[in-house]
Amino acid sequence: MSGPTPENYVQFVRQYHAGLRAFVRSLGVLPMWVDDIAQEAFIVAYERLDEFDESRDFGAWVRGIARNLVINERRKDARRKRILADNLTDILVRTSSVQEDEDEELGDYGTARLAALRDCLTQLPEKSRDLIKARYEKDEAAPDIADRLQMKAPAVRKALERVRDALKRCMEEKLRCVAEV
Amino acid sequence: MTTDDSQFQKWVGDLLDGELEAADRDALARLCEARPDLARRLRDELELAEMIRQIARDEWGEAAFSEELGQRLRGGTIGVDEAPELIQRLLDGDLTDEQLRSLVTLCWRDGAIAAEVRAALIQDDLLHQVVAGARSEAAFVEALETRMWAEQAEDQFVSSVASKIVSMTPAGTGTVSIPLVPVAETPVRPRRERLPVTSIIALAGGWAAAAAAVVLLGMAIQFQPKPGAPMESVAEVTRVRDDVRWQVEGAPVEDRYFAPGRYALESGVITVTFGSGAEMTVEGPAEFEVRGEREAFVHSGVAVLAKNDAVANGGFTLGTDALDLGESGETIGLVANGAASAEAVVFDGESEICLPRLGFCRELFALEPVRADLRREKLFDIPYNPGVFAKAWQANAGIQGNTGPLRVALPGETPLTDPQPKAGEVRLSVEKIRFVAAGEIEVDTLEPGQFAQVSAGDGRKLDSSGRQLRSYLLEWDAATGTLTKDGEPVEASVTFDHEIVGVIYSPERLADSDDLVGAAGDGLLAARGQSAPGSGDQILLSDDRRTVNLKLSGDGGDRLDHVRVLVALN
Secondary structure, X not given: OOOOOOOOHHHHHHHHHHHHHHHHHHOOEOHHHHHHHHHHHHHHHHHOXXXXXXXXXXXXXXXXXXXXXXXXXXXXXXXXOOEOOHHHHHHHHHOOOOOOXXXXXXXXXXXXXXXXXXXXXXXXXXXXXXXXXXXXXXXXXXXXXXXXXXXXXXXXXXXXXXXXXXXXXXXXXXXXXXXXX | OOHHHHHHHHHHHHHHHOOOOHHHHHHHHHHHHHOHHHHHHHHHHHHHXXXXXXXXXXXXXXXXXXXXHHHHHOOOOOOHHHHHHHHHHHHHOOOOHHHHHHHHHHHHHOHHHHHHHHHHHHHHHHHHHHHOHHHOHHHHHHHHHHHHHHHHOOOHHHHHHXXXXXXXXXXXXXXXXXXXXXXXXXXXXXXXXXXXXXXXXXXHHHHHHXXXXXXXXXXXXXXXXXXXXXXXXXXXXXXXXEEEEEEOOOOOEOOOEEOOEEEEEEEEXXXXXXXXXXXXXXXXXXXXXXXXXXXXXXXXXEEEEEOXXXXXXXXXXXXXXXXXXXXXXXXXXXXXXXXXXXXXXXXXXXXXXXXXXXXXXXXXXXXXXXXXXXXXXXXXXXXXXXXXXXXXXXXXXXXXXXXXXXXXXXXXXXXXXOOOOOOOOEXXXXXXXXXXXXXXXXXXXXXXXXXXXXXXXXXXXXXXXXXXXXXXXXXXXXXXXXXXXXXEOEEEEEEEOOOEEEXXXXXXXXXXXXXXXXXXXXXXXXXXXXXXXXXXXEEEEOOOOOEEEEEEOOOOOOOOOEEEEEEEOO
């Protein structure tokens, strides 16, 4: 695909959104504002398309924009911030990478990761899948899930931790298989 | 630990506390020169201390700062093995402030933990994207397209909104979060026969007067329904516009009295006055609930709410399936689209908007339109389009009707944003929706019932003490003379719901009353008022003091261009 233009921009959005959103979250942005900031980054990038150097990686470029937007959150007063905590964002921003010549960013290949994760979800036992749906689809907190399932909140947290670990291992395994092929 | 190490630790502690003696400082410098590993540790400690200082200055406060620094200097009491538990709690949104500080300390101490946190957050977000339909690729792209359209639309209101910084706060941090009350779905009901159009004057003169009396008596007391009204009534229809039709079983008692319940307006425009003094104008088709004297819920349709005395009387809550509006904000416009979405704009004052199902609130500035979309789990800024509220706004503003080239300005359209009326029109704006004059206001003398030549002349003092007034401004571009047709005078009139208690057209009296109504005044308005005799412009105040009629001749000389009309709300 050639460089981004107003005409093909949506294709770039489709290709990079998953990784960008995950990247934004990884900087300590509150979950409810992740897409908001990712969209802002895409909008800023769109408005500055004429500044984009086509020899560069679009993902790294828009990540840099998003990182600046997150850094800007630090300057806002507490009520307007979209991040969990300044100090957490400080350290997470510091350890993040936006340059294509640095190590791969964790959120790179977001679309491939999404596909692998989706596949892994289907392999989960039904009870585990219900737990994940409750937490991520219905946004239920651990104590609420515990109430509904007549469990204790720590047990729910532990169960969620185990399911997440299993999904992570499954996803990484699938990505490794794809890379080997 | 060697002697050098322990001495180093002490000196660093003193240095960071600002208590290091000069001799010890030299000794520390020599030690660092001899021990590159200690020099590196010193750099790290200073860097960390500076970061913690900045953090402390920003939000933690001195106590947290000291605690963190002390912890770091003691070598830290938080174990690395606590990191997984803290990360899981971060993902679950269960971290306490103390746990968050511990996690941050661990991240600063060990870069691998920071990387682990980031990896966990990435994994968590990807999982959320896969599981939550509202975060699907399609939803994201669609939402992005909407934002791009909204933020790039050529709209003067969008520009002004864009300049405002949006503030958002999670629920439960001092903002208002109003729980939704589940309401059973109303089955589709057969249509009723069409009802005759009821005159607004008949209703306003009867029941509105009773409601106004209640306002005067103080809104803290329980609502006293009109004799004959059901005792459980908490609100009543006080004005109607157009052909009002209700659905069968969705109508108030006698098409007028509201007990708490759900109602379905098929067509027309009604104004409901609540016991608290709030007025909600609804344009059909609409479904809404009256939940009490201080609460309404709109399921679908267009509504404009004026809180009036309810602002100072326990507040008034207006909700929809998608959003709730907080206690502040005097006049609010709302478009509800069932469970899917709702749009809101505060016309007057500021408000708080809450999306209970998404668990957050944020501030809503005046004239900042937003759309809450539950399918996308988003709150969007949208272009300002007051036209959708035109009918409800006019009814809510107490403008009963108008004739001739007279146009009612929409909210947000003021002499400041739109300095000149359009060519050939007389523009009518609500200058100040409700105020109590601090003292006497001088108005021009105008006898009801007969056209009078407009000329600067006698005035009279309007005793307005304690009275709630509303101010309207009639204005047109007198200089161009575009109002006259073939030299014939042009007539325009407007009828108000409330009694006119004063008319002001002379420049001095206009200027004197500007501050009172928050008008821009002479500095921004090039020419105003009429002072020269013989201009030919005429004005009529009707016998019932509800209508102002203008006859604009367009003769030479200065011509009338502004008329301020004051009505009494009580």
